[in-house]
Amino acid sequence: MPGFLLEMQLPGLMPDGGWILLAKKTITGPAFIENSLPNVYAHWGDFLSAMKDTLIMELWAGSVSFLIGLILGIVLTVTRPGGILENRIIYQTLDKIVNMFRSIPFIILLTALMPLSRLIMGTAIYVRGAIVPLVFGCTPFFIRQVEAALAQTDYGLVEAALSMGCSPLDVIWRVYLKESIGHIARGTTITAISLLGLTAMAGAVGAGGLGDFAIRYGHDRNMTDITWITVLVLVIAVSIVQTFGGWVAKKNTH
Amino acid sequence: MIELIHVKKEFNENGRSETIHAVNDVSLTVEDGDIYGIIGFSGAGKSTLVRCINLLGRPSSGQVLIDGRNMMELSPKELREARKKIGMIFQHFNLMPSRTVEENVAFPLKGSGLTKEEIREKVHRLLRLVEIEEKAKDFPAQLSGGQKQRVAIARALANDPRILLCDEATSALDPQTTASILQLIKKLNKELGLTVVVITHEMAVIKSICNKVAVMEHGSLVESGDIFSVFTDPKQQITKTFIRTTSNVSKVYELVDTDSDVVRLETGEILAVLHYKQLLVSEPLISTAVRRFDISLNILFADIEIIDDKSIGDTVVIMHGDYENLTRAIEYIESNHVEVEVIKDARISA
Numbered sequence: 001m002p003g004f005l006l007e008m009q010l011p012g013l014m015p016d017g018g019w020i021l022l023a024k025k026t027i028t029g030p031a032f033i034e035n036s037l038p039n040v041y042a043h044w045g046d047f048l049s050a051m052k053d054t055l056i057m058e059l060w061a062g063s064v065s066f067l068i069g070l071i072l073g074i075v076l077t078v079t080r081p082g083g084i085l086e087n088r089i090i091y092q093t094l095d096k097i098v099n100m101f102r103s104i105p106f107i108i109l110l111t112a113l114m115p116l117s118r119l120i121m122g123t124a125i126y127v128r129g130a131i132v133p134l135v136f137g138c139t140p141f142f143i144r145q146v147e148a149a150l151a152q153t154d155y156g157l158v159e160a161a162l163s164m165g166c167s168p169l170d171v172i173w174r175v176y177l178k179e180s181i182g183h184i185a186r187g188t189t190i191t192a193i194s195l196l197g198l199t200a201m202a203g204a205v206g207a208g209g210l211g212d213f214a215i216r217y218g219h220d221r222n223m224t225d226i227t228w229i230t231v232l233v234l235v236i237a238v239s240i241v242q243t244f245g246g247w248v249a250k251k252n253t254h
Numbered sequence: 255m256i257e258l259i260h261v262k263k264e265f266n267e268n269g270r271s272e273t274i275h276a277v278n279d280v281s282l283t284v285e286d287g288d289i290y291g292i293i294g295f296s297g298a299g300k301s302t303l304v305r306c307i308n309l310l311g312r313p314s315s316g317q318v319l320i321d322g323r324n325m326m327e328l329s330p331k332e333l334r335e336a337r338k339k340i341g342m343i344f345q346h347f348n349l350m351p352s353r354t355v356e357e358n359v360a361f362p363l364k365g366s367g368l369t370k371e372e373i374r375e376k377v378h379r380l381l382r383l384v385e386i387e388e389k390a391k392d393f394p395a396q397l398s399g400g401q402k403q404r405v406a407i408a409r410a411l412a413n414d415p416r417i418l419l420c421d422e423a424t425s426a427l428d429p430q431t432t433a434s435i436l437q438l439i440k441k442l443n444k445e446l447g448l449t450v451v452v453i454t455h456e457m458a459v460i461k462s463i464c465n466k467v468a469v470m471e472h473g474s475l476v477e478s479g480d481i482f483s484v485f486t487d488p489k490q491q492i493t494k495t496f497i498r499t500t501s502n503v504s505k506v507y508e509l510v511d512t513d514s515d516v517v518r519l520e521t522g523e524i525l526a527v528l529h530y531k532q533l534l535v536s537e538p539l540i541s542t543a544v545r546r547f548d549i550s551l552n553i554l555f556a557d558i559e560i561i562d563d564k565s566i567g568d569t570v571v572i573m574h575g576d577y578e579n580l581t582r583a584i585e586y587i588e589s590n591h592v593e594v595e596v597i598k599d600a601r602i603s604a
Contacts, residue, residue, distance in 0.1 A: 160348035160406075163308055164362035165338040165413070167330075174361070179352050254351055254393040 039223035047226075050213035051233065053127050057199040057209060061134035062192055069139045069191070070184075072098075073146025074172055084158060084168050101140040106198050109133050110205055130199070130207035138195045145187030149180045181252040189245025193238050210234060256284040256307055256417065256449070261316035263302050276302040277313070278473035284466075286416075289443050289450040291460035291481070293496055294470035300453045303470065304419050307451065308340045309333060320417070338362065341410030345422035347402040349394040355381070355405050356390045362412045380408040384438060400431035407438065411446075418442070420452045424459055436463045457500040461485070461561055469493045482564050486531040501557045503527060503568040510597055516554060517598065519572065524580060525598040528569045530558060531591050539590055540571075547583040549575030577601045 034041045072094060078084050079091040104112070110133045114124035117132040153176055161175045177184075200211020210230050218227030263277040276299045284290040294300045305311035306318055309325055318325040320336065328336060349358050359377045368376065381387040384404040394402055403423060410418060420439065424432040440463045442448045452464060460467050460481065468478035469492060477490045488494045498504045506527060509517045517525055544551050551573050558567035573580055580601055584594045 154346075154348070156344055156346055156348040157350060159310060160342070160344065161361075162310055163337060163340070163342040163419075164409075165334040165336075166362075167334060174364075175350070179350055181352070252352060254395055 037225045037229060039217060039226050040229050043217060043226065046213060046217075047229070050208055050210045053208035054196070054199050054210045056127050057130055057134055057202060057207065058192070058196060061131050061138055061199075062195055064131070064135045065138040065142050065191070065195070066188065068135070069142030070146055072139070073143045073150065074176065076143065076147050077150040077176065078168065078172065084162070084171055098140045098143050101136060102144070106133070106137045106201055107204060109137050110201065114205070125206045127202075127207045127209075129205050130202035133205075134195065134198055134202065137198050138191060141194060142187065142191040145191055146184060149183035149187045150176050152183050153179050182249040185245050185248040185252065189242055192241050192245070196234065196237060255286055255321055256451070257317070257319040258282050258303075258306065259317040259319065261303070261306050261313045261318065263299075263306060263311060264314045275473050277306065279316075280475045282468055282475060282478060284449060284451060286449050287443070287447055288466055289440070289452060289464045291452045291454065291464035291467040292470060293454055293457060293460055293467060295455060298470040299473040300470050301421055304421055304451060304453050307419060308337050308342060338413040339415045340417045340419060341413075341415040342419040342421065343403065343406045343410050343423045345425045347394070347399075347406045349402055349405055349409070351394055353393075354390070355386070355392050355394070355397070358394065358405055359408045359412055361409060366413065376412070380411055383411070384408045398431075399427050400435060403427065403435050404438065407442070411442070415448070417449045417451070420450065422453055422455070425454065425456070432459070433462070439463060457496040461500055461559065469496065481561055482566065485561055485566055501568060502555070503557045503570055506554070506570045506597065519598055519600040520574070521600055522576065522602055523572050523574045523600050524596055525570070525572050526584075527595045527597060528571060528587065529593040529595060530565060530567050530569070531593065539587060539592065543583045543586055547575065547579040547586065549573055549579050549583050
């Protein structure tokens with residue numbers, strides 16, 4: 001019975017696309033995979049690397065978007081009219097930019113940002129080339145999620161904190177962020193899942209990933225079992241993200 | 255001492271040409287140790303006014319002096335330090351829902367230079383002071399309204415302020431809880447020498463704890479003074495309206511209007527309200543009048559209260575007697591600082 005090599009590696013974005021190797025193990029697949037999912041079995045290596053690509057895109061674009069989105073979401077919240085650092089110019093400008101990027105379809109963003117991608121990442125293709133457009137596609141959405149989460153904070157809490165002598169930075173950390181961890185966790189979950197959807201389109205710039213895998217084999221070559229397994233993996237991935245996000249949100253709601 | 259001098263606060267809504275004068279040229283002085291009540295209907299500008307004291311809402315013009323220090327000239331950092339000495343509590347308590355009672359009270363103590371142990375000790379001392387120590391580990395959502403306000407008071411006192419601002423602090427509470435919170439505020443005023451500013455729309459709140467009162471209407475202060483003189487001798491119609499809400503004597507007017515049996519008079523009787531303005535408890539006014547002028551007097555109902563340690567209130571009576579004696583009895587009662595308002599007169603004229 002033929003086996004295949006499973007490499008357990010930490011996804012890293014080395015310039016050469018290399019991974020940090022954790023363990024190597026040869027796994028012998030049960031016979032039913034070979035029989036009932038022949039195409040998946042035949043393209044197992046591709047399938048694994050598609051998962052790897054999706055994971056890299058999700059983690060890197062997600063982390064960068066999380067950071068930028070959180071900061072800009074806060075900026076929008078505090079500079080809005082009536083906010084603690086009210087600033088019309090900053091608010092209006094940022095608000096318009098967010099709206100603009102939110103209205104550009106991702107598939108257009110993917111190609112439109114190629115020059116910028118080349119500038120930042122050194123390439124506009126493959127997984128590395130997809131990160132920049134993914135960040136641009138995901139961040140505005142997350143900014144709105146953060147904004148909505150922070151808007152749930154009762155302004156009375158902000159007022160109480162100010163009356164106790166808190167500085168604007170204190171209010172951001174100790175009231176806005178601390179009091180909306182639950183809401184931010186929910187927003188992050190929604191964003192992470194929608195980002196997973198975006199990564200499926202990244203195949204357009206040769207980034208690979210599960211979406212691309214399903215299109216190339218499942219659809220183009222009519223290998224239905226590949227489509228089904230890909231969907232199954234995505235369902236599991238979404239469930240994990242959703243469960244984790246829900247758990248964090250629940251732990252922080254009293 | 256808090257001094258507001260010609261304070262104005264205007265809001266200019268974007269895109270609208272009209273300016274809203276939320277606070278219109280208000281001057282008032284709160285002395286150390288006062289419990290100063292500011293009363294007005296909603297929208298009168300009282301919450302905006304109280305926010306001018308700690309500059310949560312910066313006045314458009316005028317001066318805010320606290321112990322002689324002009325708050326408007328402080329740098330942001332100095333203002334934050336100054337705010338630590340002005341506690342504030344709110345109608346909806348504004349406790350941090352993700353923090354326990356203990357953590358809420360410790361909230362303003364971060365960066366105060368106290369060690370963890372000192373903070374813990376202080377928090378528990380404050381919780382004991384407001385009598386809610388057993389709830390230290392609870393989250394706000396597990397507390398009743400009155401308990402939440404107690405925690406909010408403890409939190410407001412964390413930095414040992416000299417002033418406590420209460421913005422409709424009892425408006426979301428039931429009458430019994432309101433009374434207990436007011437008693438607590440009074441106790442803090444006495445024991446800690448705390449100067450208190452109370453914002454409310456309920457005259458009963460003012461009556462039960464304040465020693466001074468200011469009445470606000472449409473952003474302006476229309477009447478102010480010590481509580482006893484305002485209650486006994488209100489000048490403005492709005493003040494009279496507020497005072498009437500605290501007394502059940504106003505019912506008599508309704509009864510007269512509906513010609514109720516209770517206030518139907520026999521010949522030779524008058525229906526009157528005795529307005530006590532300065533009751534000398536030592537003098538049995540009514541029984542003296544009855545004996546001296548040979549009249550009979552039936553008390554229908556009365557509402558006498560102790561405000562600022564003095565008696566004040568109204569008594570509704572039906573007096574019976576001949577014309578001469580009734581007139582002299584009324585004169586006698588009035589000469590003892592009780593205003594007699596005759597509502598219905600069925601005397602037989604002489």
